[in-house]
Amino acid sequence: MSRRRHLLVPFGTRPEVVKLAPVVSALQAAGHRVSVVDTGQHTDPAMGSELQTALGLTPGHRFRLPTDPAERAGALHADAARAVARSAPDVVLALGDTATVPAYALAARAAGVPFAHLEAGLRSLNPRSVEEVNRRVAAAAAQLHFAPTERAAAFLSAEGVDPERVFVVGNPVIDTLVARGVRRVPPAERSGVLVTAHRPTNVDDPVRLARLVAVVRGLAEEVGPVTFPVHPRTRSRLAAAGLADALDHPRITLTGPVAHDVLLAALASARLAVTDSGGIQEEAAYLGVPVVVLRGSTPRWEGVEAGTTTLAGLADDRAAAAVLTAAAGHTSLEGQERAVTVPCPYGDGTTGAQVAAVLADERTDALLALDEPDFTDGRLPW
DSSP: OOOOOEEEEEEOSHHHHHHHHHHHHHHHHTTOEEEEEEOOSOOSTTTTHHHHHHHTOOOSEEOOOOSSHHHHHHHHHHHHHHHHHHHOOSEEEEESSSTHHHHHHHHHHHTTOOEEEESTTOOOOOTTOHHHHHHHHHHHHOSEEEESSHHHHHHHHHTTOOGGGEEEOOOHHHHHHHHTTOOOOOGGGOOSEEEEOOOHHHHTSHHHHHHHHHHHHHHHHHTOOEEEEOOHHHHHHHHHTTOTTTTOOTTEEEESOOOHHHHHHHHHTOSEEEESOHHHHHHHHHHTOOEEESSSOOSOHHHHHHTSEEEOOSSSHHHHHHHHHHHHHHTSHHHHHHHHHSOOTTOOSOHHHHHHHHHHOTTHHHHHOOOOOOOTTSOOOO
């Protein structure tokens, strides 16, 4: 017998909206009841409500968070507990590694509600990454792990997660690309570089930020015209560091946050993406665009293994110079050909349907059970 479950699905950031929209749609199409909550992490309309409307992800409730970082963290966890109590779901399903994820994972467990993690098993192996901590908290709390790739599933297995609880379903960002009909642009019709940067490690340190500015100028001078949609955080850091005018260059186009479709069009038509975003790495793989990641590690190792992604951080001047070296390689004829011939490792656009099917399967009941163990007969757990 097919199950129809009530799911609470929280989101707080732009990538979560992009990736959860097709999953929520697939869940509803399969007959599941879905309560969607906007946790309030993004307040900029271009980063939040406008995108929700465009992708059809309508929250039944929106929380507002205070501006003080310490107060925000506490409010997010308190709101999570309230949302779980109010919705009384059968399962809480969260995606990725933002602050929303551990808040709702812990709130679910405290309420005795099963937790399912989508985009499970990604590991950057970076002990300084807050997102890495969030991913591990999610893994510890989850009864169901929806991994995007076999490599992600292998990370979970190495950490002792029962393989029966892990389902390799691809990444739902590919669902969104397929649903919106986004297509590859032939390499001969592409030009220039798309740059995005927003992570604190790259933009909060004025020294690294200056290296980022130098890299962007170098890309414009050595590779081709640069399109740089500037994240609000990055824009404020550039102003604070006195670098607001440093990107004034005839081959650099600066914009504010752009609509998702506009960003995808810019990515598809670029010869290269230079980014610290995880989602863009996945979208670029689907579109056959090579990537230079402005980080020393990434949770998305599949592109690195395939040779279509290069890690080149901003930790020092040598690392920053490596960005330009990698850019030259990826924009060569050989680099462009490699990027368009490597199959996308992140799924085929059916992630939402696969998640809905797992949750509809009556055999999943046993995996969602939160029964206390009983070792009173003297058995040991090893």
